[in-house]
Amino acid sequence: MPVMSKTDIQPASAPALAGATMTLSTIGARAWLVEAPGGFDLPSQRRVWALARLLAGDDDVEALIPGVTNLLVLFRHIPADETRVRARLHAAWEQAQAVHPQGKLIEIPVDYGGEHAIDLDAVCRHTGFSAREVVRRHHQNEYTVFALGSAPGFGYLHGLDPQLATPRKKVPSLSMLKGTVTIGGAQAGVSALTGPNGWNAIGYAELEVFDPLADSPALMAPGDRIRFLPQRIEL
Numbered sequence: 001m002p003v004m005s006k007t008d009i010q011p012a013s014a015p016a017l018a019g020a021t022m023t024l025s026t027i028g029a030r031a032w033l034v035e036a037p038g039g040f041d042l043p044s045q046r047r048v049w050a051l052a053r054l055l056a057g058d059d060d061v062e063a064l065i066p067g068v069t070n071l072l073v074l075f076r077h078i079p080a081d082e083t084r085v086r087a088r089l090h091a092a093w094e095q096a097q098a099v100h101p102q103g104k105l106i107e108i109p110v111d112y113g114g115e116h117a118i119d120l121d122a123v124c125r126h127t128g129f130s131a132r133e134v135v136r137r138h139h140q141n142e143y144t145v146f147a148l149g150s151a152p153g154f155g156y157l158h159g160l161d162p163q164l165a166t167p168r169k170k171v172p173s174l175s176m177l178k179g180t181v182t183i184g185g186a187q188a189g190v191s192a193l194t195g196p197n198g199w200n201a202i203g204y205a206e207l208e209v210f211d212p213l214a215d216s217p218a219l220m221a222p223g224d225r226i227r228f229l230p231q232r233i234e235l
Contacts, residue, residue, distance in 0.1 A: 022093045024086055029078045030062075034089060035070040040186050042158060044069040045146050046098035049222065054096050066222055067147050068156050068187075101223030103145065108190065109231035110139065110181050112203040118173065119200035123183060126166045131235045137161040138181075138202065143188055143226040148218055153210025154192040155220035162186065172198035179205045181228065188228075203228075 023035040034051060036044040048071050052064045055073060065072040079085045112135045113120060123134055143159035150156075165186040173196065176182075180191040182199035191197055192209045205228075209219045220226070 022090070024089055026082075027072065030075045032073045032075075032085065032089060033070055034073060034093065038069070040069060040158065042144065043098060045144075045158065046100060047093075047096055049101060050096035050099045051093055053099060054092055067149065069146070103221060103223035103225055105225045105227065106220065107227045107229055108181075108205050108207060109229045110203045110205050111232040111234065112139075112181075112230055114204070114232075114234040116177060116180055116204035117202050119169065119182075120202045122169075123164070123166045123200050123202060127164055129163070132233075134164060134202065135230065135233055135235070137164050138183075138188070139228040139230050143228075145220045145222055145224040145226065147222055148220060151192040151210075152212075153218040153220065154189065155209070155224070155226070157188040157226055158186075159226075160186060160188045166200050168198040169200065172196045173201070176201060177204065178209075179207045181205055188226075 022037060025033050027033050034048070036048050038044045045068070048066055048069060052066050052071055055061050055064055060075055060077070061073060062076040063074040065074070073089065113131060120131055120134065124131055127134065129137070138161070141159045141161060143157040145155040146158050147156050148154060160183065164183060166183050168184050175194060176191055176197035178191050178194045180197070180201045181203035182189045182191060182197070182201055184199035189199060190205055190207060190209055191199070207219070211217055
């Protein structure tokens with residue numbers, strides 16, 4: 001599961017990543033977390049994808065798990081020299097060049113408003129927009145899947161209109177339906193499972209984002225593009 005350390009930050013202007021240093025920390029004896037500088041933005045994520053591609057050919061690396069503007073690097077064995085590992089990862093970061101994966105376009109029909117949009121009023125109060133304007137701003141943009149995690153097939157989506165950013169709920173919903181279209185901080189999402197959820201529900205999509213029996217179980221993949229299409233608007 002990706003390590004999500006910046007999911008609630010507000011969008012920032014694109015950072016000048018050239019020359020900017022990443023943050024490096026250990027998670028257990030064999031795992032190292034590389035966090036990109038800057039905010040929740042495409043330049044940071046593209047640099048993370050580039051680093052993952054670069055390290056994929058390293059025989060000492062057992063697994064690479066991209067998260068939201070971070071990368072978890074799991075080595076096959078406990079490194080004998082921590083200083084050497086740090087130098088190695090910093091050098092790889094400097095070498096990595098941003099990549100632009102050509103992901104597939106996924107169009108998701110959405111019923112906005114109605115009985116499942118239990119937090120639409122809260123989003124309106126926070127943003128100052130009418131419900132119709134929230135819906136318009138939500139579906140007018142194209143989103144990019146940054147990473148999968150939290151639940152099987154759940155995609156963390158970048159591309160939300162910054163003025164729609166709404167903090168997660170202090171008291172989560174206990175049984176939000178899978179397929180619920182949500183806003184969580186600066187991100188958008190579609191719930192993968194029915195259960196507790198602290199994101200803000202504004203609509204619903206009749207959608208399976210994860211099918212364990214399919215050749216490709218997850219509907220989304222990092223780099224994919226998402227378009228929300230208004231199928232019905234009930235305000």
